[in-house]
Amino acid sequence: MALNIEKSKCIGCGACVVECPVEALDLVDGLAVVDPAKCIDCGNCVKICPADALSLPDQPTKSDGKRDPEAGSKFNIQDPLPDTVEDYAQGNEKKTIRAQVTPVAGGDVWSGVWVIIEYNNGKVAPVAWELLGEGRKLADAIGCGLCGVITGYQVDTVVPEAFAHGAEKVYVIDHPVLKDYRTEPYAEAITSLVRKYQPEIILMGATSIGRDVFPAVATKMQTGLTADCTVLGIDPETKLLQQTRPAFGGNIMATILCRKSRPQMATVRPRVMAMPERVEGREGEVIREEFSATESDFRTKVLEFIPSDAKSAFLDKAEIIVAVGLGIAAKRNMVLAEELADVLGATLAGTRGAVEAGWLTHDQQVGQSGVTVRPKVYIAIGISGAIQHLVGMETSDFIIAINNDPDASILKVANYGIVGDLFQIVPAMTAEFKKRLQHGVAN
Amino acid sequence: MHFVVCLKQVPDTSEVRIDPVTNTLMREGVPSIINPYDAHGLEEAIRLKEKVGGKVTIVSMGPPQAKEALKKAMSFGADRAILLSDRAFGGSDSLATAYILSSALQKIHETEPIDLVFAGKEAIDGDTAQTGPGIAQRLGFPQLTYAIKVRELTDTTVTVERKTESGRQIVQAQLPALITVEKELNDLSYASLPNMMKAAAYEPEMWNFNSLPFDVTQMGLKGSPTSVSRIFAPPGRTGGEIIDGMKDPKGTAESVVQKIFQQNIIMVHPLAKGGKH
16 A cells, blocks of 8 residues: 555645655655655645645545545635635635644744835835735734834934834834945844844845845845745744745745744735825834944945836836737837827836837836736736736736737736727727816716 | 856746646646746856856756756857756755755855856746845855846956846946846847857766765755645636627727726826826
């Protein structure tokens, strides 16, 4: 008797290998393989397999393809995420891991949820406030405090904002070497605070700064880091941070745990979490720490900063976006989108295909390898809706799509999916918008 | 100068799908490619070698089949390729992978000192962007991520343009340093015929667990702090109304615009706000 492994289902996550008490399992070429001579049929691996790829001969898996909702999860299209992140944070999400995990989080050694507040060139990255909103839910689910961390130079104006957005306590390192963002001094500063105050979770925006400094901090701390999360939650039993992120170019979602090392670290995509309410005048404790560093300690120098032009800089903050895909067929047809954008005061964007065709610049690309946007209105013209594009725009408040293919994926996420010829529909919409907006006729 | 390029063989992720019937990952027939960002790092290393002289060494970690990616990479004009491959490395997360790769780079550095390391900004199968910075941190090299241009390379410094959300940052670092690159860094060249022939006959060096004094507790599944607990298809946003605009495009457009205003999705006078673009 031995464990049966269904290779077509195995995702090579290795959970079974870690779980096996007798080291009978191994990953070979990315798939689980069992050594029948060592296997003791304990079934621990069957329980933990997230893909239902493992079974023991006398305990067949669900035969009719239906699965026990309490059993290990697999990719299940019928098993969507909970409606709200709050559900997730409150643990209403189905339990999927049933292996015994030592509850190390929530202990008295590593405690508290921290949000690193990105402050650069005189501006706070708005994702920091979004994370204070999300951090509040996580801290409540664990039963611990929520703190903000500001490292930079002349940061005093940021402190009251951190309290206004929900931090109970703010740690500050204010030092001239932190004037311009550089990996070395920022990683040093953040790590010194983490070592001293031992938070159990630290979050930062998945911006170019967050994605640069967090890997350095995680390496210094020898702990796990999950990049680009789109959903966070707390496991109600273990109090572990459930870090969900897109993988394989957005084709699948994976929930990652950092079971033993601390802190648990994650970067989170901007504009995925809701902005919390700003409460003026809220107060809290400020803890200022010294930073004993001098310029000669660092081997990098910022020589210059060249701000981007307004067009690309505002893409992720745009309220209305007009986006094009390969369906517009040629660069000369861009005028259709440009006219519509002009009338609406909208920002132009597009798919990777449109960027690669040379109709738009890379800064205007929406999607997995471009920018994530969350505008009030997203108008998709001639976009089929590849998953890599959808992950970058599907949290838009309202989506209008125009496509001549009734099976286009974009129509499945659109509030209004217009099946038709964009070359006729878009100019007609532009004309109608123009007429109503100029005359102030809403109805 | 000695340039090292960290390179990964990845599945072409645009081909990876979930089977709608069985809800499993369809991995059959998905082609393997050189991670596109790494290819631009390799291109830059080769160009700099041609300009200032020196040597390009490619280092990769992966299954034995990744040799093919290294042979292909050699055809662009690299001088040496090393593949780290061992069952003990399997299942490593980004922290463990950076440990293994940095150990190899450390060994190379001891015999042939490294001046500059290139890596892609991220790998398209994981998109974590963590391994490059992890290697830099362990080697104690300054890291310059998201490079879109190498402005200047001297005997002791490198100056690059880095891409950030709000603009371009021009940064100078002392050598040795590690750079992770965007695709805008350069345009890829074609392999020359002599280099292709040389690469066809080249056998990448294979290093395994015993090639270096590795610490087994820092690698593989057990040496990786993060683990996957659940995998699922991305949640679908439920669609709204499908409107047939085939028969009467103009009428459809007008009625949609009317509905948009009726529901206050777009308010009158957005023109007054201006300056959005």
